Amino acid sequence: DAKTTQPTSMDCAEGRAANLPCNHSTISGNEYVYWYRQIHSQGPQYIIHGLKNNETNEMASLIITEDRKSSTLILPHATLRDTAVYYCIVRLSRSNDYKLSFGAGTTVTVRA
Amino acid sequence: NAGVTQTPKFQVLKTGQSMTLQCAQDMNHEYMSWYRQDPGMGLRLIHYSVGAGITDQGEVPNGYNVSRSTTEDFPLRLLSAAPSQTSVYFCASSPRTEENTEAFFGQGTRLTVV
Numbered sequence: 301d302a303k304t305t306q307p308t309s310m311d312c313a314e315g316r317a318a319n320l321p322c323n324h325s326t327i328s329g330n331e332y333v334y335w336y337r338q339i340h341s342q343g344p345q346y347i348i349h350g351l352k353n354n355e356t357n358e359m360a361s362l363i364i365t366e367d368r369k370s371s372t373l374i375l376p377h378a379t380l381r382d383t384a385v386y387y388c389i390v391r392l393s394r395s396n397d398y399k400l401s402f403g404a405g406t407t408v409t410v411r412a
Numbered sequence: 413n414a415g416v417t418q419t420p421k422f423q424v425l426k427t428g429q430s431m432t433l434q435c436a437q438d439m440n441h442e443y444m445s446w447y448r449q450d451p452g453m454g455l456r457l458i459h460y461s462v463g464a465g466i467t468d469q470g471e472v473p474n475g476y477n478v479s480r481s482t483t484e485d486f487p488l489r490l491l492s493a494a495p496s497q498t499s500v501y502f503c504a505s506s507p508r509t510e511e512n513t514e515a516f517f518g519q520g521t522r523l524t525v526v
Contacts, residue, residue, distance in 0.1 A: 334514075343416070343502050343517030344455065387454065398443040398506040398515060399470065402454030 304388045309407040312382075318375040320406055322388030325369040331392055333364060334400070335373045337384040344387065344402075347373065378410045414438050418503050418518035425493040425525045433488040433521050435503030442508035444486040445470070445515070446478065448499040455502060461486055462508070493525045 305323040312318040324333065334349040348355055348362045350371075355362045361374040375382055387405040419434045437444065442463045447455035447470075457470030461480040475497060477489040486505075490497060500522050506515040 336515075341449075341500065341520070343504075343519050344515075345517070346514035349514070398504075398508075398513075399445065399457055399460060400447075400455070400504075400515060401471075402447075402456070404452075404454050 303401075304390055304403055306386075306388050306403065306406045308404070309409070312375075312378045312408060312410050314380060314410055314412050315377055318378040318382065318408060318410070320373040320375075320386050320388075320408065321370065322373070323370045324388070324390050327368050327390055331390045333362065333368075333371050334389040334391060335360070335362065336387045336389065336400075336402075338387070338405070339381075339384040347386075378408075380410050380412065382408065383410045384408060416503055416505050416516050416518035418501075418521050420521060421519070422522045423524070425490070425523065427493060427495060427525060429493050431490055431493065433490075433501055433503075433523070435486045435488065435518060436484050437486075437503075437505040437516070438484065439505060439507070439516065440483060441505035441516070442483070443506045443515075444480065445504045446476070446486070446488045447502045447504065448472065448497075449502065449520075450499050458488065458501075490523075493523075495525045497523065498525045499523060 335347040336344040338344045350362045364371045385405040416437045445460040446458040449455045456472050459478040461467045500520045503518045504515045
């Protein structure tokens with residue numbers, strides 16, 4: 301699976317949009333971009349995933365560049381409960397198993 | 413719907429002791445995995461299973477054994493605990509489908525080896 305690069309940390313004001321970047325320049329054509337988050341040492345929680353089209357769900361939006369070498373997770377209206385470590389992960393689609401390779405992630409602190 | 417349940421939540425072991433971390437899921441998922449997370453780091457894959465009777469090693473398998481006799485359960489055994497195995501352990505499950513899906517994680521077992 302391709303490796304990802306994320307900033308170590310970032311701050312965000314409550315109520316504002318949080319834009320989390322991820323670089324995955326070696327991504328291949330059949331690899332998806334996944335985002336998970338981990339709140340205060342709880343088990344990781346799935347947020348969203350995508351292949352090449354932008355995706356949106358009730359939690360967030362995922363914007364993938366046209367060349368697929370980078371993506372941005374957008375939390376539209378950050379709340380204090382969004383303070384967490386956010387992991388950007390690339391994995392093969394339709395693989396015969398489900399393995400996730402976690403990096404160090406981005407520690408997001410939402411401030412009142 | 414309980415999801416992925418891990419027991420115990422906390423455990424202290426002495427060096428050399430053995431124990432089993434339990435993981436159960438009630439979603440009929442084929443895939444199950446064990447990860448460990450050391451302070452300030454991301455999760456690392458220990459062992460995984462793609463179905464009952466089938467297991468394989470992940471990134472850091474040494475010192476751990478697994479078995480998968482049923483779809484629901486995937487226990488992780490520490491054969492002879494060492495201080496280096498002090499960590500938080502997470503179990504995860506996901507369904508085997510043609511569509512890409514999410515993994516569901518348990519709340520973790522915090523293990524300290526003294």
